[in-house]
Amino acid sequence: MPEPLTDAQQVCWRAYIESSWALHTRLEEELRAATGLSMADYHVLVALSEAPDHRLRMGQLAGRLVFSPSRLTYQIASMAKRGLVRKQSCPQDGRGQEAVLTDAGLAALTAAAPLHLATVRDTFIDDLDDAEIAALTGVFGRLGPRLRATSHSA
Amino acid sequence: MPEPLTDAQQVCWRAYIESSWALHTRLEEELRAATGLSMADYHVLVALSEAPDHRLRMGQLAGRLVFSPSRLTYQIASMAKRGLVRKQSCPQDGRGQEAVLTDAGLAALTAAAPLHLATVRDTFIDDLDDAEIAALTGVFGRLGPRLRATSHSA
Numbered sequence: 001m002p003e004p005l006t007d008a009q010q011v012c013w014r015a016y017i018e019s020s021w022a023l024h025t026r027l028e029e030e031l032r033a034a035t036g037l038s039m040a041d042y043h044v045l046v047a048l049s050e051a052p053d054h055r056l057r058m059g060q061l062a063g064r065l066v067f068s069p070s071r072l073t074y075q076i077a078s079m080a081k082r083g084l085v086r087k088q089s090c091p092q093d094g095r096g097q098e099a100v101l102t103d104a105g106l107a108a109l110t111a112a113a114p115l116h117l118a119t120v121r122d123t124f125i126d127d128l129d130d131a132e133i134a135a136l137t138g139v140f141g142r143l144g145p146r147l148r149a150t151s152h153s154a
Numbered sequence: 155m156p157e158p159l160t161d162a163q164q165v166c167w168r169a170y171i172e173s174s175w176a177l178h179t180r181l182e183e184e185l186r187a188a189t190g191l192s193m194a195d196y197h198v199l200v201a202l203s204e205a206p207d208h209r210l211r212m213g214q215l216a217g218r219l220v221f222s223p224s225r226l227t228y229q230i231a232s233m234a235k236r237g238l239v240r241k242q243s244c245p246q247d248g249r250g251q252e253a254v255l256t257d258a259g260l261a262a263l264t265a266a267a268p269l270h271l272a273t274v275r276d277t278f279i280d281d282l283d284d285a286e287i288a289a290l291t292g293v294f295g296r297l298g299p300r301l302r303a304t305s306h307s308a
Contacts (some may be wrong), residue, residue, distance in 0.1 A: 001268055003273070003275075004271070005274075012290050012291045018220075020294060021178065022297075024175065026220075026301055038168070043175070055306050065176075067179075090205075114155055117159070121159075124167070124170075127296060127297070128293060132292065133166045136289070136293065137166040139282060139289075140172075140174060141165075143176075143281070144172055
């Protein structure tokens, strides 16, 4: 049986989980309504747009997004059907598979980015002072690598 | 066109959205694997367990969870099918509908809580110092009410 949270930890956790869950829902709803993209689509497009030659091995992409291999396979198949990405064998070794950003995928990201940025500012970033920006960067900058290190995905 | 984020804001936002998205996925996966409950189920059970007489009007519950009315209707119907809650007319006025926690729902929450607490500690809370707890409580304590105030739900 784990130790109960202290009062301060409990207040912090409840504020965080309820509000950030609501924020994710809001971001997803606004993105979908304006562009038809899900947040998962958006994150895949961002990751590929920043990769050399706009391509990443499926394993790298799964690690970046902290997706299980099966969830990423499903996600990429859905995006390929909509023409946003394509899947191809790695040119280096022919064994692995890569996801590659298409011109249509880059265009969809470019069209969605200003709207998404406005939502991010209005709902979250514009409310934060410098000390809060620094605190959040520290906390969540440690969280991502920790989750990846204990990932259940292969 | 919104102003681009500063470098510090951009680093903060990327760390937050990628890591917290991954955290929510992890919490959902661990909860489902161990108990069959989704995070949405869990949040509804917590909200009802803390309400007077273990019951809340649908509108209050939607506000608390920042769910649209249609999403909450679907969520409660799914939970009623599994015996975790029931829906009934408000005794006060007979017009509105309430969600009521069942004994089975309370038992499911009681069984799930220690496991969920362990995951919350391991993945997030135990990593935070007092200053970070205070900063997160401030940021996310403001975020929830702000999202509710601009909710698209009725």
